[in-house]
Structures are given as C-alpha cells and as structure tokens.
Amino acid sequence: GSDGGSGSDSSTVTIWSSVDQPVQDGLLKALESKVSGDGIKIEWKKVENINQLIMTKIQAGDTPDIAFIPQPGVVKDMASLDAIQPLDDVVSQADKDSMVPGTLEAGTVDGKLYGLLVSANVKGLIFYPKKAWEAAGYPTSVESIDDLNALTEQIKSDGNTPWCMGIESDTATGWPATDWFETLVAKYGGVDEYNSWVSHDTPFDSDVVRQAADEFSTLLFTEGNVLGGQEAIASTNFGTAGNPMFDKKGPGCWMYNQGSFITGFFPKDIVANLDDEVGVFGFPPATAGGDNPIIGGGDMATLLNDSDNAKKVLAALAATDIGNDAAPSSSFISPHKDFDASLYPNDLTRSYAEVISGTTAFLFDGSDQMPGEVGAGTFWKDMTAWISGQEDLDTALSNIDASWPSS
Amino acid sequence: MLAKALTALITVAIGIGGAMLVYYLLNKIAELLPERWEDRIKPYLYILPAFLAISVYLIYPAVLTVINSFKDRFSRNWVGTQNYSDLLSSPAFRDTLLNTLLWILIVPAVTVILGLLVATLADRLEPSGEKLAKTIIFLPMAISMVGAATIWRFVYYAAPAGQSQIGLQNALLGVFGKDPVAWLQQSQFHLNSLLLMVVLLWSQIGFSMVLLSAAVKGVPVDTLEAARIDGAGERQIFFRVVVPQIKGTIITVFITVTIGVMKIFDIVYVMTNGNFNTNVLGNEFYNQFSTNFNSGAAAAIVVMLMLAVIPIMWYQVRHFKAEEANA
Amino acid sequence: MATVTFDKAQRWYPGNDSPTVPGLDLEIGDGEFMVLVGPSGCGKSTSLRMLAGLEEINGGRILIGERDVTHVPPKDRDIAMVFQNYALYPHMTVADNMAFALKMAKVPAEEREKRVQEAAKILGLTEFLQRKPKALSGGQRQRVAMGRAIVRSPQVFCMDEPLSNLDAKMRVQTRTDIAKLQSDLGVTTVYVTHDQIEAMTMGDRVAVMKLGVLQQVDTPLNLYDRPVNLFVAGFIGSPQMNLIDAKAGKDGQAQIGNYLVPVDPAAAKQLGEGHNNITVGVRPEAWRLVGDGSGGLPVDVTVVEELGADGFVYGNCDVEGTPSNVIVRVSGRDHVSKGDRIYVTTDPQNVHVFDTDSGERLSD
Amino acid sequence: MATVTFDKAQRWYPGNDSPTVPGLDLEIGDGEFMVLVGPSGCGKSTSLRMLAGLEEINGGRILIGERDVTHVPPKDRDIAMVFQNYALYPHMTVADNMAFALKMAKVPAEEREKRVQEAAKILGLTEFLQRKPKALSGGQRQRVAMGRAIVRSPQVFCMDEPLSNLDAKMRVQTRTDIAKLQSDLGVTTVYVTHDQIEAMTMGDRVAVMKLGVLQQVDTPLNLYDRPVNLFVAGFIGSPQMNLIDAKAGKDGQAQIGNYLVPVDPAAAKQLGEGHNNITVGVRPEAWRLVGDGSGGLPVDVTVVEELGADGFVYGNCDVEGTPSNVIVRVSGRDHVSKGDRIYVTTDPQNVHVFDTDSGERLSD
C-alpha cells in the first residue's frame, strides 16, 4: 500500500508531524475521540525533518492528508506549489477567534489561511536558577531593556557571570542567535517594523537591526558577561548552555534567554523540580510599559488533501479542547486564548501560557518565515560568523541582504 | 514477530530468487537465438538489468537534473543560465569551490595511502591480529556518516573555559593548562576543514582498506618470492612489486573516493553545516536542495560536478588503454 | 663462494599427512654443480625452495658456507633462483625483470644495462627486451626467468627445471652456456631437471630423490654404472634399465626362465644366501642380439621405435609365468620388425643384480 | 572424428611489427597424430590457440571436418586442450578440475567419476584428487592439465608441451598412454613438443615450423633422413646434425679442407652448377672413427660427454680458415679423451648436401 493518505482507503486520514511523541500521543487521543464517531481512522506518523520530506513528497505527488509544518516559509512554498488547501472555510470562525492574536497571520499566504497553529511555544524567555537567584536577591521581573542591562552589570559586579549562551546546534547552528535578534527587533521596532523586516521590506542593514545588534553585543560580547566569553558562544551547544545555572557549586552563569522548550534540556533533577528550581521572566520591552510583542513558534497543521474527512480532522484540530489530553503530560502549549490553563503540568508552563494569552501580539519566529536561503541559511551562518569574530557586522548584514532570493 | 520474520523471509526469498530467475531467462533467451546472434546479443543481455537499474535510478534523474539546472527553483520556468551565474558570482560559492578542491586534493590521496598502509601492515600480522586490527579500523564504517559526525563533535567539543571539558581534545589541552579551543571555528590554514577531513578519513579508511587488502592478497605470491630472492627488502617489494601490480585497485579506490568527496556533505552538514568557511559543494547542494528547496541551483551544482568528473574519467580511460596494451 | 649443507632439513606442508621432505642431508661443495633429479612430486622444488628460504624449515638446519641460514630471510641469502613457474614480474618489461635484482643490489645503471644485454644475447631475448611477459611465448618466458638469475653473481644458483620449455637446439646451447657460466663464476649450483642428458652432462654430482628421501648422490657415471638400488637403477637412464625378476640359485646362478643370466662373482656370492628374490637389471644398450639357440633371452617384439640413428625394440620375454617387458636398443637399421622373435644376451659386467625385497644392490 | 585444415590462417598480434603466423597451410587427417615442432617462439602455441578458437584469425580460415570454424566460439568446437601454462581452475580440486568439462557436457555423475578415476590412475594423480592446484608440484599440475583433456573424447586434441615437466620415466609411460589413448579413440591430435623423442615416436607426421612458417611436414623418419632444408636438418636430431661449410668442385666433388666428402650422385650432379656455397650435413652417429692417414676428417677433441651407453665427442675440425664444431657419437667406451685428435669419415648415403644460400637440399 501507499503511505500517503491520498490512497484508496478514504476513511483513514494520515497525519505526519515532527512534534514530540508525548504531544503527538495527547493530540491523537483527543482527536480520535472527536472524529471516531464519523468513522474516521487516524494514522499519525512521526517523521524527522518534515520540511524536507514534505517538499520532496509534494513534488512526487505522494503526500499525507495533513502535515504539521513548523516553518511558515515552508507553508508558503507549499502554497505556491498548490499543494495545500486554504483553511478559511474549514476552520470554524469561533475557533479562529479564540486564537491568540498574530497566530493566524503566520499561516496566512496571500490573504488565505493555509497553516493553522496547533501547538505553540514561546521564545524570549529568560530563565534563571530560582534558588540562587532569590538568595542573591535579584529582581524577578525586569521592566525594560535598560533594566536588563543594569541587572547584567549588577550580577557581574557581584563577581558572577550574568549570561549563559550557546548557539551551537548541529546543522542548525546559529538559530538561537536569530531568536535573540527577532526578539530585539520586535521589542525595538514593534509589530509592523518586525513584519516589514521579515518580508525584507526593511533590510537587515537597517537601523532597527543595527540597534538590535548593538544591544546583543552589549549584553553578550562585553568582557565577563558570558560564560566562556564571546568565542565560546558559537561552540557551546544551546541545549546544554543553560546547565551551568544549576551547577552544584553555584551557578556558572545566571540567565539564559531561550524558548519554552529549553526546560526539556535541563538536568534531570532540575526537570523533576521545575517550579522550585527554575524561574523565568519575559524579555522586557524596549521601554518600561511599552509595546511588548512576543516571539514564538509552533507547529502548523496544513491540509494536503481536500477530502471531507481530512477537512473534518483539520477542523477538529483547530478546536481549543484538542489539547486537553496533551497539555497535562507534555510540553504542549495551546495557541488558544480560552484554553484551560489548569491543565498544564506546572507553574512554569502556566506562566508561558500566560505570556502567550496575554500578549498584544504573537509574532511567529521570523527566521522561520523568511525564505530558506536566509531563514535557515545566511541568517544563521552570518550571525554565527559575526559572533565567532570571522565577519564584522557590516559584512554579515550585507551578506544576509544579498542572499535574499530575487523572486 | 515470528509471522513478521516469516513474511520478511519469504519476501527476501522471492526477491533474490526472482533476480536469479531473470538471468536464467535472459540466458535462455539468448540461447534460443541463432548461434551467430547469440554471442553478439548476450553481452547486452548480461548488462541489461544493470543498465535498466542505472537508467532509472541514475541516468534519467541525471538528465532531469541537467534540464532543471536551467529552470527556476520549482522547475517551472526556464531561466537560462541564471542558476549558474548566480552561483558563480557569489563569493561564498567561490570559497566553497576552493574548499572542495582542498578536500579533493587531500582526502583521496590520504585515504589510499592510509588504507594501503593498514592493509599491508595488517597483512603481516598473524591471522587473529590481522582480524582485530582490520576490524578496529573498519569499525567506524559500520557507523553512518551522521553518526560519525556526532561522535566527533564530542571529540572536538569546546565547553566554555572553566567549565569541565567533555570534548577529548580540549580536555587534553586542559591537562597542559591551555584554554579550550573551539576547534571547528579555527579557519586559519583551513584547520577546521582539515579536522572535518579527519572525520571522513576516520570513517572511510575502512573502505579503501578492504578493497586494497583484497588486492594486496591477490598479488601472486611467486612474484613476491622472486623479489625476495632478488634481494629486495620488504619496502622495495612493496613499492616495486606490490604497488604496480595493484595499481588498478589503487586507481579504483582513488577515483571512487574522489567522486565521493566531490559530493560529500553529511559530515560537513552535521558538524558545521558549512559555517566557519568549511562549506563544500556537496553541502551547498544539499542546502540548496533540501533547505532552500531551490532545485534549480541544486541541479546546477550537480551539473558542475558532472563536468568536473570528466578529467577523472579521461585518466581512467588512459589507464584502460595502457592496461589493454600489455594484456 | 660457498658450500651448501642440508642438515636433516625437514619440510612438512601444513595439512599433509606426512612431511614432503622428512629430513634432507646433503653437502654440496664450493662451486660444485649439483643436479637434483627424482620423480615428479618427490620434493625437488621443495628442497630448492627451502634452500632459498621460501619454505619454512620445520626441522634441521641449512647452512651456506659456515653460516646457518635456517632463519635468514631469502634476500640475505644471496641466492639466485629460476622458478619452476617462472614467477616473472608481470608489470615489468623483460629488461626490467632481468635488471631488478641488480637494481636492488644498487649496481650502477650502465653495468646493469651491460649485464642484461649480455644475458639477453645468451638467451636469444635481445629483441624482446622491451616486451612485457604477457606477450611472450612459453619458452621465451622461461628464458626470461633464466635471465633473471644469470645476470647476477650470487653465492648459490638454484635452478628449477630451467630449460624444460626450450627446443632441443636452444636447450643444448643454453645448457652449455650455463655450464660455462657456472664454471667461470664458480658459483655453487643446485639444478633440478627431468632431462636425463642434462643430469648426466651438467652435474659434477647428481642427487637422486624419491619421496623426499635421497637415494644416491654420486657422479653421473657412477650413478649410471652402479645404481645403489632398484629405484635409482630404474630412474636413471632413458629408456630405463630392463629390470626382470629372476630366480636365484644357491650356486650363484640367476635364471630368467631358461636364460642363464651372466652375473659377476661379487653378486653370485650373495645369491641364495637370504637373497632369494632378486631382480636383474640390464640397460637396453647392453643387450646384444644373438642367434636362435645360442642361449639368449627370447623376446617377442611388439613395438619398434626408430629414432634415426638407432632404434628401440620393445617386446616380451615370455618365460613361464613371468612375462616381462624388455627394451632393447638396436643399432641403426638392424632389421627387427614387429612380430619377430629375437634373442638377446649380455655380459656379466653389464648385469646389475638387486634384492627385490630391499631393493639393495648385490652386484659389484 | 574429423580432419583439421588450416587454410592460410593468419595471426597478427596487435602491436607486433609482423604477423606471428603469416599464413599457415596445413591439413591434418582424420585421426592423425600431428606433432608440431619448432624453435621457442616460432608460433606453435599460437597455431594451436588459433585452432582452439582462442586467438582471433586475422586472415584465412580454419576447418574442422567440413565445417568452417573460423568464427565459431571455442566451446562449440569440441576440442580438448592442454595449455602450455596449465590454466588450472585454482579454486577447484584436482578431481573437479578434471570433471569440469564433463559436467559441462552433462555427463552423468557416475560416468564422470569413473573417467576421472581412470585418467587419474594413468597420470598417477589418484592420491591428489582432493587437493587444490596450489598444493601440487609443477609436474603434478601439468598432469592435471593433461588429465583435464584426456577425460574427454573430443573431436580434436590440442596438446601444448604436455609432458615437459615430467620426469623421464613418467614421460615415457605417459607418452605411451597418450599414444594408445589417441589411437583407441582415433581423435585427431595436434601435439606441440620440444622433445625430439616424443616428436619422432608419437607423431604420424611431424610439422616443423620456423618463424610462423611451415618448413616441412612429413613422417618422422623422412624428416630425419631427408630434411628439406638446412633449418630442418639442424633442428631435427639431438645432438644436431653436423653442418659444415664445404667447397664444391665442378666435378661433383665436395671438400672440407683436405677431407673429400663422399656425396651421392644426385647431389654431385648439381654441385658447381650455380650451387657454389654448399653445406654438408652429417649426423653425429653417422661418423665412423678411422685411423690417421685414411683420409678422414681430423677433429681435435675438446669435450667428451659420457652418457653411459655411449658418448658424444665435441671437437673442432680446424681446416684452413673454416674452423667448425663437430659432434661425433662414439659407442660405449671408445677411448677418446679431451685433447686427442681423431679422424672420422662417413658414407655417401649419410651425407646431406645443402645450398648454403637458399638452404635448399641438393642431395637425394
């Protein structure tokens, strides 16, 4: 038989995703209870590298019915290949309305909704070792970037190293740096400037990006600010970069700016005790009380087959309560404002959810929206080159601009 | 599971049996032909299945690739030579070419030399020792290239100074009181490229060792004996009697590795993904192909590779001619 | 130059039931030309290869001069060898094949060139010097193998049937050249051959081997005239000596049927005294044709081989119960033809008497 | 069975300056045993390989029976061949090597087994049947090669020096066995050899080749007695015929120095008439020793080779200006020793007269 869903047995709907197994299990459970009444069977496969796989399969004309795509840029490519169906009529208006502002835009191409965010994560969260932090009496929330700079100085003057930082990530080395940039650009430039930058109407070689770079280098390149110094950033793995916060002999570094998923990388004994060990606050706005968009990501469901059953399944995925089974036992975060926060397994997760549902704008990870050449190419690479001192900022920015595909 | 194993077994039997049957039938067909034709047609029948496989899996895609190299990213519209000019005009691409050249200059030669070294030296051990040594050298081959890259990322790994080093090289530096070095970022003298090559060599010497070892053992013992009688030392025997007689295999290995290196990507992709000036053509192809989904540019790279292989083939032809001349 | 000594040297191929060469004892003098003969598979090549260091010695020792070379690698033994299977370097031209050993010995290029040219001339290879072995005929290859040895001046020459694939004319000539070369250089030589003429003419001494065991080592003439046992008697000489079972009388008489064999007194003395089964040996050329009734051995001719100069008559001496084949050399054109019955006899000094059971020689 | 016909068959190895076999014309009768002789490298193996279909024919045709096989693949020619270099299957045991062709011909297992056993017995290989070729001696390998051919009953046997590495005894015996087998089966046979005795005894006819060109095809005795030219005269017979330059007188006289060579009338008639440079040929065994002063050819003895039954005397007949080597066969123990001067003569019927320039035979 065929592993694609476009095959003969139309009562089966195939879903491919790369989401973590517990999330998938939870979603599947909820989904089955929703659609089994219609006689629909779900075949959900976990695959690696879904972006590449799906593009290949699309060109070969052999696809699943529904695929979860983590990158808006890929959704866009899929749409331009006419491989996916618009969801505007598939998803109920109520479900759309309950989505956090900004989440729909990420999946919208040329005014039509193609990708529906099903599970979300938040970036621009600053984690700290709770016990040590409180013992040192550092503030548990920061109001502005200036305050952040001040806090950095304060920690340093205590003889500590303020920042943990690492951007090494196998083939994707550099992406944590782009998250930093996106956060900074969003905070300095606001939603419109951010979107204009993402669509390259504002080039990299622009004031707002330079301003972000400036702050980035202030925080991270300054002598003594980062564990291991500037040269260690590019060689330190993002997953373990935060671990020194929990060193037995006291934190090796004190703050780690990452996405919500990073807790999964923390040492086991920390993970077992997250609420006691780990504290978090959001990356502050440029000015206290100012516009505070947040950056996030997630997996978007796309519809590759316009059969009724597939549509039904997709509609079910859009419902708020689809996450009810996933939330308690995984890192799942719902993109719906009205999701029952009590279902989350711990306070930490609840605090991310609050960040999301309370935001003025959820901005989808910019590098994921940019064309692959940039978003998974030069943006990572030239940032890495800049951080590791192989390129100066001017070169890096102009390289990225130059790599933007012409079409 | 038993049922599964059984099904698998049956499938395997059908697959293998089918293949045998194909040849049996092909041969029968040839034998049905009139005698004059039989011998003329037979060679073609013998290469037919291979040729079919190659046509479908290599030639047809290769032709498509050539065509696609003149089309846009989704292979829809003709764009002339734009994919080529875009690539060639990018300074980064020129660095990539340069790096690739470096790989081609270093890796095949070292692979052959090391493989030959191991094959020859191990050949002199007692059988058990030989087996052990060869297995160890071969071991990395049993690990996928991606796995190899992962292993070596640990060897090269640099934790921030002051943290405990989990990478072997930096731990050793630490023993001498030196600061950790981010090895894969050291692009001066292409050190990091060389370190990546080390990984490839580490994982691929087994390939050349196995082939060369078979060849070394195939050298007629009489000629070795004759050389010993003629007063040649082991080294002279090796260079003057063994090497010339296994030249064919050496060339085979050399060319295979060269072509392999031309399209190498996994190691570079996993370890640096071309960062820090370590990019190579294969990785560039892979990124164009499966990150940027730009099949036009990817195709153009492949076409360039295909062109680059021509001189190598020219060399092989000359070797054949020479071989035939004294056959 | 040097002597060569095999001292109980043993070779036992792994996997075989018994040693191929159980323990060879042989001393070859300095500059001596020793010919090794024996039936195919008796261990000649093996012995040579042991001397050259190509076979592991499983027991005993081998000495070259005073030096125990048992565990000395071949290259340090200073031996030149012609391999039975040539073992040419397939990737080198004929010239390079021959020059290789000289190159290894760092002989200067000119000298090398000169010596190769000389050897090529002797062997008629001059016009093939630039060919690779693959494009040579069988005999040409063998000559290259020979050439590879004779360009050198080693301590010992080992030659394993070096002329077997050459035509008679070339063989005679090369044989002479080798003999000359060997005596000029005075190189101790061990030479394996199947050619009776080579064995008889080239060697200072001939060693006869059987199943890895030396039977007799002696000068060619002695070997021919006084073979120590039945095996040597039957092996040396071609066509072989007639060996016929005979009845031994107490009175020193030996009889084949009615034919009274003339035996020499030394043998006669031993007859009957424990040596009851005897075999009488007469070389084909030692028979004389005699007339009917003159007491000769009657032979019924079955085949007549004409060789030009002379001929061989094959026949049966069908004396009661013991039909034996007999070969008689007849001169030029003695008119013997198939179906004839001829009578032959010989003289006591031409009769070799052996104990059939032990094979041991009884006659003087 | 079948005849074999070479019809101007030509073989030119690529890369060589001239054809190795420029155009061979030879007819071999049905069941005939044809021996091919010639100097090493003259094209014997090549001719055999052409017949077997292993060499491309660059011109002319080859027929087996009535069938033109020039372009027939070897496997369809039904030929058995003993390769000069054996060409054994290295991964098969001796038994499998021999049985291979039978297997290919779908001979039933028992029959195969039987024939292999028989052949092995003839060749003395019985105890080696389970060995692989690499654990055999040179002669044993050659016997396997032989065995591979004789288990079959093909249309044509091609044997390329099949006995060259066997000891004299075994050779004699195998020679007889082959001859018997061949005549029993009546298989047309082409047999290459360097052994004069084999050539003279085995062949119905002998073909003498030189540089790819046939010189003479005749029965052995004719070849020996009436060689058509200098080359054949020199080639056939071992040691070779004495060929000595002589002065031809108008009056039908031929002189070597002062020695007046007795020539037969047929030759005498042609002397002087355009044939001024002549060569006189006398076989070694044709000389008679005569006393000083009886008009014999004076020979200064340089070497005496004792072969047991008889001996060869090598010497120079140093007649003014033309010193020639002379070989004389002396019987048993004629007392000739090095340094002696002996006188020899012969009879007209033993004298072969050739035109030196054309090589052509003048005597009858």
Add this chain to the structure above:
Amino acid sequence: MTSTQTTPAAATPTAKQRKQNTGGGHADANPAKAGWATKLVLAILCVLWIVPIFGTFVTSFRPLDDANSTGWWNVFTHPGDLGHLTLDNYQRAIDGSNMGADMINSLAIALPATFIPILVAAFAAYAFTFMEFWGRDFLFLAIVSLLVVPNYVAFVPLLKIYRDLNLNGTFAAVWLAHIGFGMSLAIYILRNYMATLPKTVIESAKIDGASHFQTFFKLILPMSVPALASFAIFQFLWVWNDLLVALLFIGPGENEPVTIGLTHLKQQLGQGWELTTAGAFITMLLPIAVFLGLQRFFIRGLTAGAVKG
C-alpha cells in the same frame, strides 16, 4: 623442531620466529612477518581509531546529565562515576522503539538489497571484462561517471514512478532503489577486479565447453570472492545504515527499518540523542558481524597454482 642450536648471528630473530612457526604455519602464511615497527604503527592507528568510538560507547552507559557535564574518561579517573553507569539508555532505547520488528525489517531490506545488486553488477562486470561488444568502453565509463550524481536528485522522479507503480511503502521500493544507487560502484569495483583474473583460466573453461553462464557461475564468481565480499560488506552497511532512502520510500510504519525506528527516540529539537546512540550501538552489531564473517573471504593466493609463467 629437532635442531635447537643456532649460530649467534641468527639467534635473535630465531626465537620469535620459531614460536610462530610451531603452529605449523598456514598455507597462505605471509613470509613477511610483522616486525615491532609494523606492530607499533598499527597499534597507534588502532588506538586512534577506537578511542572516539570507545568514548561514545562509555557515554552510552552514562546518565545524560553526567554525559553533559563531564567527559567520558571521568568514569575511569573518578571511580565514583563508575557507579553511575547504567543500562538505562539501552533499556529506554529498546522500549521506546520497535527494535525487534524493525531489525527484521532492516534485514529484509538489507539482504536482497545487498545480494541482488551484487548479482546484477557481477553479470554486467563479467560482460564488461570478458565479452567483446560494441560500445563497451563507452558504456562502462558512462556508468562510472554516474557515480558523481547525488542520490538526492533521483528521489523526486523515483517517487513519481513508484507512485504510479504503487510501490511506495514496500520492500521492493527500497530494494530497487539500493540496487540502482549501488550499481555504478559495484560494477566499477567488480570489473576492475575481474580484469586481474588470469585470462587463460577463462579460456580453458571455454575449451571445456562452458557457456558464459556457466563460466560466470562456476569460475568467475568463485574467483572474485574477495571483491564480492568487499562490495557485499559496503553495500550491506550502506543499506543497513541508510535512513534517507528508507524514509522516502518506506517511511515510518510497519515496514520501517531500525534507522527510522531510532529517529522516534529523538525529539524535535534534538533531545534524546543518548537513546539514539545506545540504539546505534545495538544496531552496529550486525554489520560488524557481517564484516567479521566475510573477512574469511579475503584470502591470499586465490588464483595461485592456476597458471605457470
């Protein structure tokens, strides 16, 4: 060993050599025995080669947090760490994936995908080596040149073909793919090996009446065993370790091979590598066994005794 006395000059190498010799030696024993320099060089190489794997191997028994915070050698330098060693990673890797069934799938994929291309390539190599036909050299070179084409470019066209033939997801799909992708190299390696076989032996088979088919099976295959074994090892490894082709043509599910199974252990952002590593060590066992098993086909003097000269 009857004689034990040796001259002093020869005494030193003797003792050692004898020890080796008492084994009786082997028919294919190499007279050039290893000296200490040879052994040293090999030992160094072997250590260099094994250390990275060994480190990873040790790591696979360490808890993740240990692995992330200290080097594997700590297990030896800090005996305290020794107590942390655990089979937990292996346990979880086996539990978390479908290792048993996946292994069977992998075998079902790898065996034919190894055997069939060898057969196909050997036939082609035979034709290229021993048969004359028009276009021979050109075809051969074309095939070798195609080595340079990355497999990736074939994926999309193939998926289309497979879709039309309804092959996707079946074992046959991957077999065929591996046959196609491995073919160039297989032909190349085998042809170049076959060219070294003694030609007269093949001639002899012709004379013995063997057809090409028989010559191929009875002579060429047995004599090419080292090359066949070499390629079998490589091809088996490549297929066994292949993820990409399997992912595209079989995909996760019932027929998935181990390589795909192991990816399930990994999470979206790369967590779980300690499990995949443990899994990888388990799956490595078979290729190693294959290598060891096929090593006995690398024998000296396979064609010894075949021809004289």
